[in-house]
Amino acid sequence: MNSRPHIAIDAMGGDEGVRVMMAGIAEARRRHDGLRFKLFGDEARIKAALDNHPNLRAASEILHCDGVVDGNEKPAVAIRKAKSTSMGLAIQAVKKGDAGAAVSAGNTGALMAMAKLALRTMPGIDRPALAALLPTLGANDVVMLDLGANTECDTRNLVQFAVMGAAYARVAMDLERPRVRLLNIGTEELKGTDEIREAAAILRGHADLAMSFDGFTEGDKLASGEADVIVSDGFSGNVALKTAEGTARFVTDLLRRAFTSSVRSKIGFLISKPAMHLLRHHLDPNVHNGAVFLGLNGVVVKSHGGANATGVANAVHVAARLVEENITERIASDIARINTFGKAEAVAQ
Template structure:
């Protein structure tokens, strides 16, 4: 087994199960061979996939058999009752028991969140965990956005905690010493938005010792310009924004394909512009940005797209490994110590 991060994999998660999860783990391992894996799921299916990847990779893996798995349609409350017998629940338990440093699953998002929160609890100073992910921009870096659906209603304290966690995550994954952070709002003016947004903005503006640059509010159409590193919002708005962006990406791709298929001239134009369309396809491919993270838990939990291929799974694993190497949990705890006290918060909100 490798000397680097130990990653617990819910091998049965996702649309394709072990065929993708094992291949993705192998791809990540070939890039960083200090990784090692605990593979939870059907032993016979996992072993068959390991044979395809070769004995060198298999030596970096240990299989923990599980007959049970969580379906995509299962309610979190139902999944919780079977956490001890399912591949997902056992993979999370390995992190709790310190047998693994992180867990990666492409399975049911609600079940993963519920199980992880119950087993691992939240970090001191964090009220609620948030789901964060990276989205492409026109700039040099992706933008980190949270929350993407874990919390439909949030108060000002939740939003401030999300900002702290998102900034720490951005520093780790994007190597940004002082991420530019903004709150998603219906306008950029200070007078716009809910009371919760205004209070959160006042608190963050007063927290000048945090390792971030709080730049106020942003609107939805400006998130992908490349001048923001972290976008903070509640899970209701964040999930709508995420699905809208994903739908727009598919719409643009389909529109381009239809335009190029209209005539002989269009097809010739496609051949000429193939490098540009290839770049567009790569930028919009969710596999290249795969790996949502449940920030705020007392353990590293990464959610892969259920439809991700082996490239996407490998990216999710690399995100998890980097969070472990860069000690993301310790960074978040340290940064929370720089959030203003309650008295400072009230004074800032009253200004």
């Protein structure tokens, strides 16, 4: 286990600016005082923001750079500027071994492209996947991947995503054998594409992995708590995620309207306020902030662009935990087992 991990921070990313990024990092360090940071961005603005966080100044090194990746910038353009932007330099710090992980709230596409180019995929991994923790009705959150990094996936990709997701769940939720399911249009074995059915067959045949493969799940069961890891191609996963987020906003907005529609409703709101507060907390994206690019030779965490200080702190905490628990080594160990499938398939052909 690594001690006192260094985290590289893209201080210029995100909608809320340097002030919120520094407030979030300071909050993360109050929770975990062993953390140290390399802050990439405009030195003057970072120093001004640090004036409000004396606990952070001694634990941080500022590395000035003028370049910033715009929120709408195309990945190809961002890559060409990688050596002069706060996002690119934060990733380079991981590549050089100067930091154990990088955290950015900037452009997701640019971050994915830069990270993949600089860090490369791990041996045995064909494509990295974007994974995140989502709230459920069960005792634990659920790890879902891929959430948009790969719109089309073959059987090997889905199997590898399952292995990576299970490794992440073991670290993030302290589970010995996470329950893994593939997102499908039905739970019957004959449902779904050839790729999904073949991936299920492979995972069923690998009882030696540190996971419990439980077959298929449907979109209406994402938040049921019946699975610890849900695996999908990036297209379906992103659609499912955005649908779930939209439904959560719809429900909360509908309740808000209902509780303000009359005097009696307002009285009812006062009575149910504690329950409403619990619901709001459970659905708050800041509570589950911090998506991870799994499968790279290094840890890169994406914070939501609109995250508040608590959300940023949670993203930093995710990065630190993955470094401390050696997530890349865990994935490599499991992938070495599962890749016997590739060799067996080649012999069969």
